[in-house]
Amino acid sequence: MKKKWLSYPYMIWMAIFIVIPMALVLFYAFTVKDGESVRFSLANFQKFCQPVYLKVALRSIMLAFYCTIGCFLLGYPLAMILASKEYVKKRMLLLLLILPMWMNILLRTYAWMTLLEKNGLINNFLGNFGLGPYQFLYTDVAVVIGMIYNFLPFMVLPIYSVLVKMDHSLIEAAEDLGAGRLTVFRKVTFPLSIPGVMSGVVMVFMPAVSTFIISRLLGGGQFSLIGNLIEQQFLWVGDWHFGSALSIVMMILILISTAILNHYDRDHDNEGVGGLW
């Protein structure tokens, strides 16, 4: 193990930007201000257990859950198309999928605001058929749409990479043994792509459960999700202790969901994020 010193910059980096901030978050979460001094307390977590905050957490999980399902339903067929024989050589399509990710999330979300507005494109279009106008903006539906739009590539890419690498002779073998196209998908293609699906689910669920930009812009001003709640505590209320406690709760939520996913994925070799466990 020569050249060990090469790793020192990373160690220092990790210490400054990961370990110390984490320690600070933990410190704030388990303490409260008592006049001028600071003392250990679980009050922040007790505060979180009030119904109003639990509701927010539950809502975050539900919306992230819908978003993940939406991304899966949209993303899997898309990944299959991209990985299919006809398109796999056309890198352009994959680029088109990734391209929006190079744009700022704020911009992308603003774009959806103009689409979903009362006088937006969608309502105008529906108006042509005598429908609407509907209230899309500032609803949960709008938030979920925004999440799906922003996080879809995170679902498509891991599935795509699994499908592209899949040995095509497995599909031929299944056909050879008497499986029609649907059976091939059900019994071979899909089971073998589960590691990719798992990675995709984790990679979509994590940012979706913690987003605050999308819910602020598309969901209206109120702190509707746990991400907004945290933002609120740090930026406006100034209660860093409660904000830190909320962050830790969210981390635990994500860890639990990853662990659950991983539990179901245990039979497969996993290379993705789920493999952290």
Next chain:
Amino acid sequence: MSEKNRSENIIELVNIRKEFDDNVALKNLNLNVRRNEFLTLLGPSGCGKTTTLRMIAGFEQPTSGQILCNGKCINDVPPYLRPLNTVFQRYALFPHMSIYENIAFGLRLKKKPESYIKERVSAMLNLVNLNGFEKRSIESLSGGQQQRIAIARALVNEPEVLLLDEPLGALDLKMRQGMQMELKDMQRRLGITFIYVTHDQEEALTMSDTIVLINEGEIQQMGTPEDIYNEPKNAFVADFIGESNIIDGTMVKDFVVHFSGATFSCVDSGFGEDNPVEVVVRPEDVQLVEKEKGQINGVVQSVVFLGVHYEMHVLCDHGTDWLVHSTVMSPVGSEVGICVTPENIHIMEKSRKAVAVDVGGADDASEVEA
């Protein structure tokens, strides 16, 4: 059933042509596969043998021509409805299923009762000598065992024809030889037609009832291993099947041929008089004798010991380079005589063009290992 018995050919390929984009993979291929025979499609990499097999299996469509099975055209029949099963080059076992589930795959799709499936799976495992492997995972198997499972998975469906695409390509020599014997034995016992693709001429000679030698999308020769080895139709066949000395010569008249600066008697006739021909002599048929006693004389250029025999290059006075296999070694630089008996001289019509051959199909082999 009566109709089946009438036709002796189980698979017929009629005027098959296959193009990939601009490449012609197969040019007007006609081939009949008889019931219960072990037929080998042999040829160098990229000759079209695998394409032929894949068309029979249904994974590729011919550009033109017909594929008949039991006398009926199956061009439009999808792979899963054809009464054939395939053993793939890299086994293609389902990694997410146990061995039991892999073998049961085809039966489950046919909705067979579980008790029947269980019985058949264990019978198949017995056939391939892997009793008690039901619960094992695919990764825990060696290459040879995986190949046996792949064969069991195909045979459990009781196909009329088993297609094998270089199934032993990834195995080491010893295991390959063992499996060759087992496959041949299995084919005889089960009475199933085997269509076997390989680039290994030794494998083809060992196992086949019929060898179809293909090059550049055309059948070069079709016949029993003995026919192909002893009576190659052209220089490509002679060169591909075993090693040979292919020498330009002149047919003086029936049963007399002149080559390498000497006149030999031979057993071939019908090539006209004073016609240019190609003469094939197998290296093991060349006898090295004392200098004065040979029909032609030469000097040994190199000697390589190959276990069973020595491989020697002898440059004869006339300038022809002879490849000689012999159990007796003549040292480098020694002058020797060369004798060939009439029945070991084989005459072929002169091929119009020289055929470049990549013997051994290095491409295929490296693909497997990658």
